[in-house]
Amino acid sequence: MYADLALINGNIITMDSKKLRAQAIAIKNQRIIKVGTNNQISQLINDSTKIIQLEGRTVIPGLIDTHIHVAAFGRHLDWLDLTDCKSIKDMQTILKNKISQTIPNKWILGRGWNEKNFQKNQFPNRYDLDTIAPNNPVVLYNQSGNLCLVNTEALCLMNINSQKVKLLKENTIKRDLITGDPTGILEGKALDLIWDSIPEPDQKDLLELTHCACLKILKAGITSIHWMVLSYLEFSIIKKLKEKGIPLRIYAIIPFEIWKKEIKQTPSHGLKNNTFKIGGIEIAIDGYLANKTAALFKPYNDGSYSTGNLFQSSQSLYASVSDIIQSGFQPVLHAMGDKAVELALEAIEKLMKKTEHQNTRIRLEQAALINKNLIDRTKNKKIIISVQPCVINSEFKTWNAIDNLGSNRARWLFPLRTLINKKILLIGGSDCPMEPLNPFQGIQKIVDRKFFPEESITLTEAIAMYTINAAYSTNEEKYKGSIEEGKIADLTILSIDPTVIPSNNIKNVEVETTIVGGEIIYNKRV
Ligand SMILES: [Zn+2]
Structure with missing residues (x-):
């Protein structure tokens, strides 16, 4: 042979x-x-x-991104990148270029500006955009994504006018100190108004955008993804992508509500080949740290006495998780705060008492705040903790976790070293488009960790999160995740060996070739 x-x-x-x-x-x-x-x-x-x-050159197993929002990523590919703008004029130049290729009335979105890079730290205003884009609504997020600049056309479509703004109690729509008119800067709750006004792309547009996204994913050396589905429309999109011959292996993770309403009764939703499967069903137990909706035992350190939001009771959670397992799917429990993690563990402990459930690989999604006691309760069970390494850095750096949680509590935010020492299995994902796609950027963040560096892990442990551990999390460790005889030939060829370079340079490792099932899908050299 x-x-x-x-x-x-x-x-x-x-x-x-x-x-x-x-x-x-x-x-x-x-x-x-x-x-x-x-x-x-x-x-x-x-x-x-x-x-x-x-x-x-170095070859590693094809990388597996265990948490990516492909439809949202596709939509973001169309966004303007303003990260290198050193002045308002730079922003205007980029916008002008885009306008020349865009039909009137179409929304233009962008992100990445930072007023600290501009002269006198001056904020841009809507008139800066109006001169360039009088006929297209424009929405430009700043670097940290907590506020954005919109033009007059966008304000009109959002139904925001001077009269309305003057009646607002909160200061989420900035006003000119003299005239009282909106300046075009929106933040907080006002950001929701934008998304209520922007029309959803139609199926044809979304298919095109997600197709581009999948090609970018393959180019990043990723051969399998866990697609975090946000809407039912995404199913027909995944099927169409498969018809187009996209070789990316897709494990879809669906919100519980969509599964229950649209999919549970029709199990034929998966395709027959092994490149697409509906696998995980996600239950949101709490919200997110970034908007202080992650459920905590003790209040956030902001004087508000708020402990976040719990969306499940013990009973409802147990019933839903049982339903998922009995239907043959994998429970994916989003639990970010310590109180939510405890509720998840309580349900899992109850389930594991039944012998038929003891081998179920339950996944805790984004489990962030997980103290010593919770870690001890997690070990010895087949619980997989899904981590998005770039999110760790954002929680500490952008969200100021140490201020918002207090240093003693922040110490137990994503304690990866401790989790691995306790033999708890970790898997890695990007959370793209909220965070960068590049898996090596994520790997660097946890190997060369800046906040509580005692929780750093080794490069091999980090690569395992994106390969063999990720394969285990979907019961496919005998099929992929390592380079072994008998396994599927999903391989990624790298420009340099990441194990011999300084850890602060890992993010610069380049993917030269991606091979899926023995086929060369991407080759930088041709
Ligand atoms: Zn996500």
């Missing part, structure tokens, strides 16, 4: 604990048939074998 494809002269990081490194790989019929030395693989090469000369 000869190989269809052989990769030789490489530095193969297998993520297989029995054989950590190898030189070469042979592939046939989409599967890896041999991992070994150049000599061993050369015996499997004949005239019809395609050969990739790695010239010392």
